[in-house]
Amino acid sequence: MRLFHWLLVLCLTGSFITIKVGGSWTEWHLRFGYLALALILFRVLWGLIGPRYARFSSFLFPPGRVLAYLRNSAHAPRTLGHSPLGALSVFALLAAVGVQAGAGLFTSDDISVEGPLARLVSNALVERASWLHHNNEWVILGLVGLHLGAILYYRVFKRQSLVLPMVVGDKRVVRSPAEPAPALLAARDDAAIRLRAAIAAAVAAAATAIIIYWPIF
Numbered sequence: 001m002r003l004f005h006w007l008l009v010l011c012l013t014g015s016f017i018t019i020k021v022g023g024s025w026t027e028w029h030l031r032f033g034y035l036a037l038a039l040i041l042f043r044v045l046w047g048l049i050g051p052r053y054a055r056f057s058s059f060l061f062p063p064g065r066v067l068a069y070l071r072n073s074a075h076a077p078r079t080l081g082h083s084p085l086g087a088l089s090v091f092a093l094l095a096a097v098g099v100q101a102g103a104g105l106f107t108s109d110d111i112s113v114e115g116p117l118a119r120l121v122s123n124a125l126v127e128r129a130s131w132l133h134h135n136n137e138w139v140i141l142g143l144v145g146l147h148l149g150a151i152l153y154y155r156v157f158k159r160q161s162l163v164l165p166m167v168v169g170d171k172r173v174v175r176s177p178a179e180p181a182p183a184l185l186a187a188r189d190d191a192a193i194r195l196r197a198a199i200a201a202a203v204a205a206a207a208t209a210i211i212i213y214w215p216i217f
Contacts, residue, residue, distance in 0.1 A: 004039060004046070008097070011036040012140065026113045030104075034212055037101035042204035043094060049200060051193055059087035089147055096140045103133040105211065116212045 015032035018025040047056040059082035061069075069084040082090060106121055106129035108114040118126050154160045 004043060008036065008039050011039065012097070012144065016137075030113070030115075033101055033104045034208055036097055037105075037211070038204045038208040040094060040098045040101060041207055042200050045200040045203060046197070049196055053082075058082075059084075059090070061087055085150070089143070089150065093140075093143050093147065096136060096143055100133060100136050100140060103129045103136065105129075107133045 011032045015029050015036065018029040018032065046054055049055075052058055061084045066084040066088070105115040105117040106126055108118045108126050108130060115129075118129075121129075
């Protein structure tokens with residue numbers, strides 16, 4: 001999951017910079033887009049077959065529990081994984097990046113940049129996909145801004161680092177009021193988990209390659 005997080009950061013940063021620079025760099029914009037698509041497919045698979053705290057079922061909260069969390073009530077969910085707000089952020093970002101990568105497959109600027117599936121659909125659909133791809137950029141930027149704001153808020157006001165667990169893979173938590181000193185919670189990272197991750201990555205990469213290259217044949 002750490003590799004997924006930082007590769008997604010690389011994709012979003014790289015795709016934004018390369019499309020603004022333009023010219024021959026647009027080829028790299030496409031490559032970053034393909035990698036982003038593979039990452040989203042991997043994360044969807046990992047949300048189904050990954051370890052406990054990576055699975056969607058572990059942070060899929062009903063509206064009532066989200067409201068309880070916002071009100072900081074006694075019934076607010078306590079989790080070692082994503083908080084209800086963090087879960088909403090994850091789902092929103094995955095959806096936004098997935099839409100961006102998917103729409104990019106059908107876009108064309110009628111000059112030098114064309115998605116691999118653009119030639120298979122009507123001009124009207126290409127125009128809609130291009131419009132969506134362009135405007136959804138602002139949605140992603142907004143979500144990234146909220147994400148960075150949440151990291152800053154937790155660091156300044158709650159004295160918690162949300163970045164450190166994404167670097168080292170472990171998280172310090174207070175297990176109970178009787179044990180106020182934070183304990184180190186290590187994420188599961190054994191051979192079985194790594195094999196599962198490799199299989200999910202291979203499936204995501206193969207699916208992405210088929211999407212990109214099958215129109216050629």
